[in-house]
Amino acid sequence: MKYLLFFSIFLSFKIGHSQEAKTKLYIIGTVHESSPILNPQMLFDILDNIKPDVLLQENDSEQISSYFKDIRPKSNEQNASLMYLKKYPATLNLPFEFEGRNKYRRDNGMVPTDNLAINLIDSLYEKNLLSPANTKIFEKYKEANKALINFSQKDIQTLNSIEFEVVNRHRQFIQHHELSKIVSSEEIFSRKFVTKPNGEKISYREGYQLWCNFWDLRNNTMAINIIKKANEHKGKKIAILTGVQHKYYLKELLDKYYDGNYEIVEYFK
Structure with missing residues (x-):
């Protein structure tokens, strides 16, 4: 005892x-x-x-x-x-x-291929040059961005709410896991290049995927x-x-x- x-x-x-x-x-x-x-x-x-x-x-x-x-x-x-x-x-x-x-992203070609790839997706979408499946993905991304913008016009407490986390998680998933499907399936992204600081070339396709992985x-x-x-x-x-x-x-x-x-x-x- x-x-x-x-x-x-x-x-x-x-x-x-x-x-x-x-x-x-x-x-x-x-x-x-x-x-x-x-x-x-x-x-x-x-x-x-x-x-x-x-x-x-x-x-x-x-x-x-x-x-x-x-x-x-x-x-x-x-x-x-x-x-x-x-x-x-x-x-x-x-x-x-x-x-x-920042240096890591530049040295590996993630920057500026991240923005260049998204801008190219947008351009292809506006010209109706994306496949039907990829068009649906990008429209879903645009809707998620609109929802994010609506939240961003409120206050810091709202941006730290569970409701915002749900919207943000959805948008970030599309940006880093769904848009990469567009980049990997549309041939033009394998034919567009940027030059890394070491002089090597890297395609939008490869650079964007590296950027997604880095997230x-x-x-x-x-x-x-x-x-x-x-x-x-x-x-x-x-x-x-x-x-x-x-x-x-x-x-x-x-x-x-x-x-x-x-x-x-x-x-x-």
Whole structure:
């Protein structure tokens, strides 16, 4: 009986300690540039209400190293964070982005083939040159974009809602998994090329598919980086500032890779 009582007390202590030690993750979906929907002051107010110990930025380590020097006047995240760091100088400001994201996309020809491919799809659609099946795919994409635009004209709370996540997930799936069917089946995309920085040519078809694949790789990398930071700063509050279109995916991946050391707290309710 004595041992059962001791075990019960020990187990209660362990459970309570485990709950207390969990890192709190606040994923704040943002729009990157100041607008009526979100500006630096509005984002600062959100941060000041949460009072995070750590800020995680959608930047890589190189961008973070010049965070206080390379100021982007229209950036919501940077300017709000600088205001917050000035008020709370002990706060850590850390990266969680895929390292060398922009260079990686350029070097591999994903940029500018991403936009060039979508523009070409649109041009073929307007000229009625897409196959019937591909026409249906692109019309579905256009409708999804309209729904996304309707949401984007509301407010930051709406853009962080479950309703927006559903619409955004649908649109992103079409863009990265359905439009690639058009690019792979319409012959013209294999005959249009761009030149990569190393001088090699890459077709719109290959470049667009690489860009689609990178969407998954990038989000997985960001989720893993968040989990690492959550473990490095156990029991702390972490505000994750990410473009709103990543939020649904990061939440899904943080649930998929859950290790018991963190909890996601919904700031917008």
